[in-house]
Every structure is written in C-alpha cells, then in structure tokens.
Amino acid sequence: MNEQALILSLQKGDQQAFKLLVETWQHMVYNTVLGIVQNSEEAEDLSQEVFIQVYQSIKSFRGEAKLSTWIYRIAVTKSLDAERKKKAKKRFAFLKSSIGLGEQAEEPIHFDHPGVQLDKKEEAAILFRAMQQLAENQRIAFVLIKTEGLSYQEVADIMQLTVKSVEALMHRAKENLRKHIHQYYNGSQ
Amino acid sequence: MTNKEKQQRVTEDILNSLDNMQKAEAPAFFYTRLQARMEREAEPASPFWQWVTKPVFAMATLSLLILLNVAAINSYRKTNMQEVVMEANGIQGFAQEYQLTVSSVYMDKSNR
Numbered sequence: 001m002n003e004q005a006l007i008l009s010l011q012k013g014d015q016q017a018f019k020l021l022v023e024t025w026q027h028m029v030y031n032t033v034l035g036i037v038q039n040s041e042e043a044e045d046l047s048q049e050v051f052i053q054v055y056q057s058i059k060s061f062r063g064e065a066k067l068s069t070w071i072y073r074i075a076v077t078k079s080l081d082a083e084r085k086k087k088a089k090k091r092f093a094f095l096k097s098s099i100g101l102g103e104q105a106e107e108p109i110h111f112d113h114p115g116v117q118l119d120k121k122e123e124a125a126i127l128f129r130a131m132q133q134l135a136e137n138q139r140i141a142f143v144l145i146k147t148e149g150l151s152y153q154e155v156a157d158i159m160q161l162t163v164k165s166v167e168a169l170m171h172r173a174k175e176n177l178r179k180h181i182h183q184y185y186n187g188s189q
Numbered sequence: 190m191t192n193k194e195k196q197q198r199v200t201e202d203i204l205n206s207l208d209n210m211q212k213a214e215a216p217a218f219f220y221t222r223l224q225a226r227m228e229r230e231a232e233p234a235s236p237f238w239q240w241v242t243k244p245v246f247a248m249a250t251l252s253l254l255i256l257l258n259v260a261a262i263n264s265y266r267k268t269n270m271q272e273v274v275m276e277a278n279g280i281q282g283f284a285q286e287y288q289l290t291v292s293s294v295y296m297d298k299s300n301r
Contacts, residue, residue: 027215124206148212
C-alpha cells in the first residue's frame with residue numbers, strides 16, 4: 001500500500017490501515033520519544049499518545065509534508081510537552097521544599113539507552129544527562145540526528161527550519177554539551 | 190599527554206559515544222496495548238460521573254459554597270453585635286440597680 005492510499009484508508013477509519021501505520025512507525029516513534037524523555041515507561045506511554053493523536057487528527061492531514069515527517073512532529077511536540085510538565089513539577093517541588101513543605105525533587109535517574117554499545121554505556125549516560133541541559137531546539141536536533149540517524153534535511157523538514165539553521169543548532173548543541181561534560185568531569189574529580 | 194589534552198579527549202569520547210548506536214525498539218505487543226488503551230478511553234463514563242464532571246456543576250457548587258460562606262459570616266457578625274449590645278446593657282442595668290455610679294458612692298459617704 002503506498003502512502004497516499006494508506007492516508008485515504010486511515011481517513012476512512014480503516015482499522016487495518018491504522019494497524020499497518022502503527023507497525024510501520026512504532027519503533028521510529030518510540031526511539032525518538034525515548035531519546036528525549038530518557039525513560040522507557042514514559043516513552044511507551046507517550047508513543048501510544050502519539051498514535052492516538054495521529055488517529056484522531058488524520059482527517060485534518062492535508063499532505064503538505066510526508067506522513068513520517070508529520071508523525072515525527074507529533075512525537076517531538078508530545079515529548080517536549082511532557083518534559084515541560086516534568087520541569088514545572090520539579091520547580092514546584094523545589095519551591096515546596098524551600099518553604100519546608102515536602103521533600104526536595106530527586107536527582108535525574110541514570111539513563112541507559114538500550115541501543116548504545118556496551119563499552120560506551122558509561123559515556124553515553126553522561127552525554128544523555130548533559131543533553132537535558134540543552135535548549136529545546138538544540139536538544140531536538142541533536143536527538144534526531146544522533147539517535148534517529150536522520151539527515152540535516154530531514155531534521156529541517158521536521159523542525160520547519162532551513163538546513164543552515166539545523167547546522168547552526170547542531171554546532172551550538174555540541175559546544176554546550178562540551179561545556180556541560182567539562183563541568184561534570186571537573187565536578188566528579 | 191597533558192592533563193588538558195587528556196580531558197579534551199575524554200570529552201570528545203563522551204560526545205561521540207552515540208555513534209553507531211542501534212535504535213531502540215518499541216516493546217512487544219505495542220499495538221495490542223495501544224488498541225486496549227484506545228478502547229478503554231473510548232468507553233463512555235457512567236452518567237453520574239458525566240454529570241458530576243460537567244463545568245456547570247463545578248461552577249454551581251463553587252457558587253453555592255461562596256454563598257454559604259457569606260451567609261455564615263453575616264449571621265456570625267449579627268449574633269456577635271447582639272451579644273455586645275446585650276452585654277453593655279446588662280452592665281449598665283446592673284450598675285443602675287445597685288446604684289454603683291460614682292456620685293451615689295460619694296453621696297453615701299457624705300450622708301454618714
């Protein structure tokens with residue numbers, strides 16, 4: 001089934017077409033979300049929400065972008081929303097603890113990405129921790145290129161930017177990551 | 190190798206640690222679980238909860254609570270005022286009955 005036929009079937013509410021869509025893009029969505037939220041349970045939950053959103057909004061899909069680009073956009077938006085909620089929760093917990101109501105928010109948990117080579121697990125965990133400090137758009141560009149293996153052009157399409165802007169984002173992301181890693185390295189010694 | 194060069198190498202190793210990584214795969218039976226969730230969310234809630242969770246119900250309850258509070262404060266104020274008046278009247282009445290005014294005490298002493 002080609003993409004156009006799949007979209008038409010989805011817009012008609014065909015369950016088999018939806019099953020095909022999920023089975024085709026479930027790993028792509030899960031891997032993207034996992035790279036951003038860095039928690040496997042949360043990533044599964046959010047991936048489900050991505051497909052529910054796709055199912056509910058497919059009728060409004062006009063085909064201006066590729067179906068995969070559109071799904072990537074939904075995955076990135078959902079993940080960023082979840083990250084913002086987590087940050088707001090942490091800030092609230094910090095405020096509560098500073099006035100003596102409740103305990104301070106816990107430190108981020110050590111994240112092991114299942115796809116990282118065994119001999120690089122420790123270094124990758126430091127990198128994932130440093131990625132949490134990046135600005136949202138730098139983080140998205142870095143995750144899509146490094147963990148999803150997308151090209152600069154594909155990332156530019158997803159983020160609705162020019163290739164040059166994505167290159168600049170990646171450059172800034174790497175510079176900032178170097179700073180954070182340097183700080184981590186000096187702090188732990 | 191100087192300490193700075195060593196540190197730079199470690200930083201670059203960390204930065205390149207995601208090179209050649211494998212993509213993570215969605216857990217098994219992802220579609221089955223997704224379908225179950227969609228069915229669960231599509232189920233209509235019981236009529237009672239549908240009614241209770243309506244914004245109109247929430248607003249009406251909130252307005253009722255505010256009204257009850259205002260009425261309670263007003264009623265408390267009135268009772269308090271009456272008690273103060275009664276208390277004041279009571280002391281004055283008592284003083285008059287027993288002639289406990291300053292002049293009456295003075296008069297009593299001069300009459301002796």
